[in-house]
Amino acid sequence: MPANALTIEDRRFSKFNATEQSSGRIDISGEYTVTIKNGGFLPVPSVSFNVGSMKIPDTDVELISQKSSNVGTIGPGSSKDMTLEFTLNGPSSDLRSVTYTACGGEAPELNIQEQAAGILLAIGVDSTVQVSSPSPSCTFPQQPTPGPEPPESPEPPEEDPQPPEEPDPPQQPEPPEQPPEEPEPPEEEPPEEDPDPEPPQDEPVDLIIDDMSSSTDDGEVTITVTVSTEGLDSGNYDTRSVDVQLVDDESNVLDSDSKTYSYVDNYDNSEFEFDRLTFEDRTNVRADVNLTEPEQLYENDTITVEATEDTGGGGGNGGTEPFSWEIVDAEGGEDQADVTVSTTGVGNREDATADVRLVDANTNEELAGDQQSRIGGFDNYTFEFRNIGLQTGQSVDARVDANILQPEAAYDSAEVQIVGPVVGGLELDSPIPSMDEAADEQTNNWG
16 A cells, blocks of 8 residues: 555536526536545645646537645545636537536536646546536526427218118117115215424434444553444535544543545444553543534543553553654755654554655655664664765755654654765865965975
8 A cells, every 4th residue: 555645536516507598608607526535544745636627528618727726634544525616608509518418417528637736746637537417506598399280180071962861760678677776975074184294304313332442462552443323314425524532531632533434324333443552550541432524423432441561662642652753853965865763652562664755845856765664663763865866066955755654654854955966076165275285295295
């Protein structure tokens, strides 16, 4: 799995309004929404989204041109929605196809150029895509519909001038005696209708903590909280979030996590796992669970956790030493740079992996990179980058992007300046001897 990976999960017109005028033109307005997901296990900061062009195929008509928006940071495994507004007025001959398709609730095909970008990575799309239109609002001119023409009436047959003589009617037998008629049963009156019927009741939304448990391994505690919901409307496509916090007896926050869901109705046994926790004393730990959409709901549960032995490591926000990751020092020089990093809260037997990259601060082009793993974490460990490859006399303002991948994902950055090699291998600030000093030095060498 990559450290961070952006993908565009969904494209839709969250709003699509169209009005066709009798003059032969169509007014269109709406909102174009995409869902951007980070499929990696590191956060992607400063994510931006840009639509260079959204064009109707086989025409020069653009719904959107050169619009962008800042999305912000997208956490690992999380998604965020980004929306751009658009308006357009044009001839019906160019807009009718895409308008009628979107107004029918279907997904029109559009030629699109768009890009989602974050620090160190970007994805671009230049292709024909389908954009769904789940809730259009459209108005078209009323035109009379011709009805069917009445069939031609047949010509009446010619009348015979002398009608035929009618035969004598046959004698009818006398009808038999009929039994007396039985009285009809009285009509039953229909039941009275309730003038104010009660509307059907929707199923109430409920937030449920299915389970909260703990386990201990090698002096560290893992707490798992399992959450479900009931009664969420499957037709509501808004993004929803569940937040979980662990607190101790004194309401100190031990750890927290959140998950974002899209295009789902109920959350079924969604697990939140908090590991590498240590406790000096026997402690009651409470889980505070909040559902933020579509309603504000809260539930909590409490378990008792036994004290753990101190194994020399920290880990987790509930340990004896909180986890941290930082760049201690960063120095640039002649076609080289040194970056010193440290961790705290990593156990003596835990494996820590760090990835450090040098990039051009102006172009985000990678200059050099290295990845190292160390048992027990990093204590003032220096990543050395040599022979970076700058040109003679070149100077680069570089940024250090330092990610620790395990035991926890964390990020830190710093700035360094790197210069290219000096001409002829001489230091620019080296003193150049005068002619007299050079002659004296040569005489001394000859004795």
